[in-house]
Amino acid sequence: MPVRIEKNKNLTTAYLSGEIDHHSCVLIRDEIDKTVNMVAPRELCLDFMHVSFMDSSGIGLVMGRYKLMHALGGRLRVSGVSRSAMKVMKLAGLDMLAKIDCKGETK
Numbered sequence: 001m002p003v004r005i006e007k008n009k010n011l012t013t014a015y016l017s018g019e020i021d022h023h024s025c026v027l028i029r030d031e032i033d034k035t036v037n038m039v040a041p042r043e044l045c046l047d048f049m050h051v052s053f054m055d056s057s058g059i060g061l062v063m064g065r066y067k068l069m070h071a072l073g074g075r076l077r078v079s080g081v082s083r084s085a086m087k088v089m090k091l092a093g094l095d096m097l098a099k100i101d102c103k104g105e106t107k
Contacts, residue, residue, distance in 0.1 A: 003028045005035050012041040017050035025057040029064060036068055044069050049080030049103065058085070059092045066097045077101070 002024045004015045014032045018024065036044055044065060048054070062078060069076045076098040081089065086102050089095060 003031050005031060007035055007039045007041065009039065010042045011045065012036060012039055012043070013045040013047055015047045015050070017052075019053040020051055020058040020061065021053070021055050022057050025061050029061055032065060033068060036065075036072070040072055041074060043075045043077060045077045045079055047080050048078065048082070048085065051080075051082075051085070054085050054088075059088065059094065062089065062094050062098065063092075066094075075099075 002016060002018045002020070004017075006013045006015070012035060014028070014035075016028060020028065032044070046062060046065060051058075062076070066076045077100075078089070078094070078098050079101040080103050081100055082103055086100060089100055094100060
């Protein structure tokens with residue numbers, strides 16, 4: 001499974017792994033959204049530490065989860081992002097929507 005979710009009332013963390021592309025994104029999105037809608041956490045963290053590849057679907061995944069959390073009055077954080085993915089996320093403006101942490105350092 002490309003996502004493992006740990007949840008509680010304040011923080012839900014989605015640990016992503018493998019490749020995030022058009023095909024895997026649907027399953028990941030559905031699992032995260034189902035959990036967030038059930039738990040309504042204050043913060044959702046998308047952990048990219050074990051993601052080996054991400055195409056534009058990954059950007060859409062982050063943007064959609066931002067919109068979901070915003071609608072619920074919560075925050076989104078993205079962690080464990082590789083330097084190359086960080087560049088793409090910044091170009092897409094995701095750093096204006098969520099706190100993004102690079103692997104091993106905070107940006």
